[in-house]
Every structure is written in C-alpha cells, then in structure tokens.
Amino acid sequence: MREMTLGQYYAVNSPVHALDPRTKILSVISMMALIFLCRTFCGLAACACFVLAVSFAGHIPLSKMMSSLKAIYFLLLFTFLLNVFFNQSGAVLWQWGILNLTSGGIKRALFMALRLVLLVTGAGLLSFTTSPIELTDGLESLMTPLKKLRFPAHEIAMMMSIALRFIPILTEETDKIRKAQTARGANFDSGSLYKRAGAVVSLLVPLLVSAFRRAEELAMAMEARCYHGGEGRTRLKVLRFHASDAVAAAVVLALAAFIAADQTVIVSLLPDWTG
Amino acid sequence: MGISIQNLTHVYHPGSPFAVDAVHDVDLEISDGEYVCVIGHTGSGKSTLVQHLNGLLRATSADKMEIEGIDLLQKKPDWRALRRRVGMVFQYPEYQLFEQTVFDDIAFGPKNMGVEGDELTAAVRDSMRLVGLPEETEQMSPFELSGGQRRRAAIAGVLSMRPRVLVLDEPIAGLDPTGKQDILRVIDAYHSKTRATIIMISHNMDDIVSVAGRVIVMHEGRKVLDGSPEDVFSDPDRILALGLGLPTVSRIVREMNARGDHIPASVCRKEDLVRFLTEGRA
Ligand SMILES: Nc1ncnc2c1ncn2[C@@H]1O[C@H](COP(=O)(O)OP(=O)(O)OP(=O)(O)O)[C@@H](O)[C@H]1O
Numbered sequence: 001m002r003e004m005t006l007g008q009y010y011a012v013n014s015p016v017h018a019l020d021p022r023t024k025i026l027s028v029i030s031m032m033a034l035i036f037l038c039r040t041f042c043g044l045a046a047c048a049c050f051v052l053a054v055s056f057a058g059h060i061p062l063s064k065m066m067s068s069l070k071a072i073y074f075l076l077l078f079t080f081l082l083n084v085f086f087n088q089s090g091a092v093l094w095q096w097g098i099l100n101l102t103s104g105g106i107k108r109a110l111f112m113a114l115r116l117v118l119l120v121t122g123a124g125l126l127s128f129t130t131s132p133i134e135l136t137d138g139l140e141s142l143m144t145p146l147k148k149l150r151f152p153a154h155e156i157a158m159m160m161s162i163a164l165r166f167i168p169i170l171t172e173e174t175d176k177i178r179k180a181q182t183a184r185g186a187n188f189d190s191g192s193l194y195k196r197a198g199a200v201v202s203l204l205v206p207l208l209v210s211a212f213r214r215a216e217e218l219a220m221a222m223e224a225r226c227y228h229g230g231e232g233r234t235r236l237k238v239l240r241f242h243a244s245d246a247v248a249a250a251v252v253l254a255l256a257a258f259i260a261a262d263q264t265v266i267v268s269l270l271p272d273w274t275g
Numbered sequence: 276m277g278i279s280i281q282n283l284t285h286v287y288h289p290g291s292p293f294a295v296d297a298v299h300d301v302d303l304e305i306s307d308g309e310y311v312c313v314i315g316h317t318g319s320g321k322s323t324l325v326q327h328l329n330g331l332l333r334a335t336s337a338d339k340m341e342i343e344g345i346d347l348l349q350k351k352p353d354w355r356a357l358r359r360r361v362g363m364v365f366q367y368p369e370y371q372l373f374e375q376t377v378f379d380d381i382a383f384g385p386k387n388m389g390v391e392g393d394e395l396t397a398a399v400r401d402s403m404r405l406v407g408l409p410e411e412t413e414q415m416s417p418f419e420l421s422g423g424q425r426r427r428a429a430i431a432g433v434l435s436m437r438p439r440v441l442v443l444d445e446p447i448a449g450l451d452p453t454g455k456q457d458i459l460r461v462i463d464a465y466h467s468k469t470r471a472t473i474i475m476i477s478h479n480m481d482d483i484v485s486v487a488g489r490v491i492v493m494h495e496g497r498k499v500l501d502g503s504p505e506d507v508f509s510d511p512d513r514i515l516a517l518g519l520g521l522p523t524v525s526r527i528v529r530e531m532n533a534r535g536d537h538i539p540a541s542v543c544r545k546e547d548l549v550r551f552l553t554e555g556r557a
C-alpha cells in the first residue's frame with residue numbers, strides 16, 4: 001500500500017517514536033494535568049522546556065510544531081483579549097473609555113495563552129510521534145482493566161483501527177473518482193453552485209457505494225477467518241515496556257516533582273507578599 | 276496536432292519526507308492517430324505520466340507540454356477544451372458510475388462540455404452502440420448491469436465526448452477473456468472509426484503486440500524503450516531485466532532458438548511466426 005500522511009504522524013526514527021505507546025499516552029495525560037495544575041510562569045517554563053526537549057528528541061521540526069497551532073489561532077487571540085480586559089489587577093498602564101489595560105491583566109493573559117499553546121503542542125507531540133495503529137493498540141491495552149466492568153475495550157479498539165485503516169483507502173478512492181469525474185468535465189472548484197453540487201454528487205455516490213462494498217467484503221473476510229471478538233485473541237505485535245520507557249517515566253516524574261516544589265515554594269512565600 | 280512533451284518531471288508531495296519522484300525527464304512525441312501502448316513494472320510511473328495528458332496532474336517541471344494544440348505551460352490553459360479533446364478512462368472505470376440511469380451517466384461528460392438536446396441524445400446513443408450496450412439498458416440503473424456491461428457503460432461515458440485522444444489506464448484489468456476481447460474491440464473500433472489517437476496502459480503483452488503500433492516502456496519513472504512492438508521485443512533479455520513478461524510468441528521464439536532454431540527475435544506476432552515458419556520451412 002502507498003505511504004500516506006495519515007492524521008499527523010511524522011514518520012521518522014527517533015527515541016520518542018520508539019517508546020511504548022502506553023508510556024506516551026500516560027505521559028501526555030500527566031503533562032496536561034501538570035499544565036493545568038501549575039500556577040506559576042516558572043512551572044510553565046518547565047513544561048515548555050519539556051515540550052521542546054521532547055520535540056527535539058523526536059526529530060519534529062519546529063515548523064511542524066507550530067503548524068499544530070494553526071487550528072487555534074483564533075481561540076488564542078480570543079483568550080488573550082478576554083483575559084487582558086477582564087482581569088483588572090495591578091497597575092493601570094493604559095486607559096481608553098471603559099477599557100483598562102493593567103499589568104495584572106497582561107500577566108494573566110500571557111499565562112493563559114502560554115498554557116493553551118503548551119496544551120496543544122504537547123498533545124500534538126503524541127500524534128506526531130505515534131502512528132494511529134500504535135495509538136489504538138496502546139488505548140486498548142490501557143482500557144483492558146475496564147473489560148471487567150463489561151466495557152467493550154477490544155471492540156472499540158478494533159472499530160478504531162478499522163476506521164483508521166480505511167481513511168487512506170477512502171482518500172485514495174476519493175482522489176481517483178474525483179479525477180475520473182474531472183476528466184468528464186465535472187468542475188469542483190468553480191462554476192455555479194448548481195453545477196458544483198452536481199459535481200459533488202458525482203463524487204459522493206460512487207464513494208458511498210464503494211465504502212459499503214468494502215465494508216461488506218471486510219466483514220465477509222473477517223468471518224471467513226473466524227473472527228469472534230477479542231476473547232483468547234493473541235497479538236502479532238505485543239506491547240512491551242523497555243528501559244527507555246522507564247527513562248521517559250522518570251523525566252515526567254521529575255517534571256511533576258519540579259512543578260509541585262515550585263507550587264509549594266510559592267505558597268510558602270505568599271504570606272511575605274501579602275504582608 | 277498531436278502531443279509534444281519535453282523533459283516532463285513529476286514529484287508527488289515535493290519537499291516533504293514522502294516526496295516520490297514518479298516521472299523523471301520524459302520526452303514524448305505522439306502524432307495524430309497513433310495507437311500507443313505504455314508498459315512497465317508496477318510503480319514505474321505509467322499512470323502518473325498519462326494523467327498529465329489532460330491536466331489531471333500538473334508537471335513539477337517541463338520544458339514543453341503541448342497537447343492537441345493547447346500549451347499546458349501557460350498560466351491558465353483552457354482545461355475544458357483540453358478535457359474535451361483528451362478523454363481518460365481510468366482503471367476500474369465502472370466505479371465512477373453514479374447517475375440514476377445509464378443514459379444520464381453517459382450524458383454526464385458531454386453535458387458538462389455544453390452539449391445539449393438532440394446532439395446530446397445522438398452522442399449518447401452513438402457511444403452506446405459503439406460499446407455494444409443494447410438500447411433497452413438505456414433507462415436501467417447502472418447498478419443493475421453486469422460487470423462487463425458496467426465497464427462498457429463507463430467507457431461509453433468517455434467516448435460520448437468524442438475525444439480526439441483516448442487515454443486508457445488498464446482498461447481490461449479484472450475482466451474475463453471474452454470481456455477483455457470485447458473491450459479491446461471497442462477501442463479498436465473507435466480508433467478506426469474516428470482516427471483518434473489511442474494511448475493505452477496495459478500489462479497484457481499478447482494484446483499489446485496485436486493492437487499497438489508503438490510501445491513505450493517505462494522503468495522507475497523514466498522512458499527506457501520506445502518503438503514498434505518488433506523493435507521493443509527484439510531484445511527479450513532487456514525486457515525480462517526490466518521485470519516485464521514477453522508476449523507468448525516471443526517466448527516460443529526464444530525457446531525454439533535455444534534449441535537451435537534461428538528465428539529473428541523481432542518476431543512477436545502469431546501471424547509473423549506462422550509466416551516465417553511456413554515460408555522458412557517450405
Ligand atoms: N497520489 C500519490 N501520492 C504519492 N505517491 C504516489 C501517488 N500516486 C502514485 N505515487 C507513486 O508514484 C510512483 C508511480 O506511480 P504510478 O501510479 O504512476 O505507477 P504505475 O506505473 O501506474 O503503476 P501500476 O502498474 O501499479 O498502476 C509509485 O512509486 C507510486 O507509489
């Protein structure tokens with residue numbers, strides 16, 4: 001099958017890519033919790049260092065990291081402005097009508113914006129360095145304890161991986177049908193709305209038909225190979241933790257410890273400030 | 276007018292880690308009315324090459340791209356005119372059928388080109404006759420047709436635009452032997468009736484030697500051989516080294532020569548072999 005960019009996966013070899021997906025999922029969840037818990041710029045700076053260090057170790061170019069921010073430019077701006085003008089503490093720097101620009105407001109806005117940037121780029125790291133298949137494998141493994149509560153962990157993971165498997169196939173198919181209809185004069189990018197709608201129909205109908213056909217074929221093939229759900233099923237690729245996973249866990253723990261220490265130091269200093 | 280291409284290069288996803296140099300420095304001159312077959316190992320760039328002919332792909336770089344009198348290197352070529360002149364049948368074209376009736380589906384192309392009324396009806400009926408679809412299928416849903424009929428309906432959907440150049444990407448893949456012969460006959464009929472240029476990608480060497488006037492061999496994105504079937508297959512070792520098969524007749528000739536016969540390697544058609552053997556032995 002043809003290599004395709006699926007999701008955001010950035011296919012290179014790096015120590016981060018080689019980590020067990022469970023380690024990465026849990027680390028990202030912990031990091032997000034830390035970003036939320038941390039209340040100081042110092043703590044956020046530590047998180048930023050962490051994100052930068054991981055992206056460096058994972059050979060993810062900075063431009064790629066930035067591109068994951070594209071989706072939230074507007075949100076970022078909105079958050080910033082909201083915080084700047086609604087937080088009225090500290091010295092007033094600038095005034096215009098009812099709008100007050102205060103030092104506290106700016107601080108607060110910067111803090112929130114930085115937090116948002118870190119959350120998004122941090123989550124981006126997971127999808128850049130972990131292929132969707134690894135991700136579902138990791139999730140299934142992490143959800144296994146829930147099976148005791150009759151939670152259909154295997155089925156959900158299977159559905160996810162089938163859906164993921166089909167994305168490139170359907171993209172390729174869309175591309176093919178689109179070309180075939182373009183060759184017959186269908187115009188997807190210009191022309192009247194009515195004409196364009198006609199072009200879209202000529203793309204959607206064959207696509208839908210083929211999706212159903214493929215689903216049917218897949219169901220048949222799975223049945224023919226006696227697929228009967230997750231029970232007693234072994235895996236081709238067994239997930240195993242390695243020494244590098246311990247290293248990664250240690251780094252995340254160190255970050256957590258630093259942020260905890262940072263918080264308590266601040267808390268112990270607080271009376272001094274107020275007094 | 277024909278086709279004239281110089282130094283065509285196509286790179287998929289240029290500048291990314293997934294960049295694929297699919298077609299490299301290809302020159303191509305095809306005159307009106309030629310019947311050209313393009314062959315090559317899988318992934319050699321055949322489909323990529325032919326999709327440039329009606330602008331579905333645009334060259335990453337090229338020194339000249341002139342197709343049926345339209346210069347594709349200018350800023351805004353007349354795509355509609357180009358697509359009317361160059362028809363394209365993709366692999367498994369039956370998967371592109373979508374209209375409610377066979378008639379409407381075949382009319383989709385010409386309608387997009389601005390053909391209307393009686394002219395449209397005539398174009399649809401003509402191409403249905405050409406591909407051998409009976410008239411009573413006209414108002415049927417394309418999904419009610421058999422596999423072979425669907426393929427023919429899809430090809431009719433391209434022929435109804437009356438292209439002067441007909442490009443076909445493996446048009447006979449996945450059909451049974453009679454279905455294959457039927458489709459090849461349709462293409463031949465269109466070729467002889469309209470004197471259109473035919474450019475066909477195929478993997479079946481026996482069909483190629485029986486229909487093509489010229490064979491182009493692609494290998495790893497480059498055009499490595501170009502000539503009459505006799506020329507191209509006259510060096511069987513080269514063809515085998517490129518990972519391609521030989522026509523049945525060439526295989527027989529090779530085998531016979533290995534056992535001491537002296538038949539020219541360029542003999543690749545059944546008639547030629549029979550003629551050679553009967554005349555030679557007489
Ligand atoms: N949309 C695409 N994106 C990325 N790479 C592509 C794309 N289409 C084709 N390629 C790559 O370009 C190269 C040439 O592909 P192409 O489809 O032109 O080969 P082909 O000769 O038609 O092969 P086949 O006989 O299998 O149809 C291959 O390496 C292929 O993987």
Ligand SMILES: [Mg+2]
Binds near residue numbers: 322323444
């Ligand atoms: Mg191809």
